[in-house]
Amino acid sequence: MKKDEEEFWKTSMRRFKATFDLHIRKKERMEQAQHEKQQHQALETLKSLK
Secondary structure, rough: HHHHHHHHHHHHHHHHHHHHHHHHHHHHHHHHHHHHHHHHHHHHHHHHHH
């Protein structure tokens, strides 16, 4: 019984970590995209000022 519990926890933690990592990466990608969008807007503003 003890061994089964250990396996269950290992699997659960791995699954949880994978989900968590995926969420973190998604958040980072969204922030990166937001940053690039802001840079693009700043560039467009500079062009229109010239």
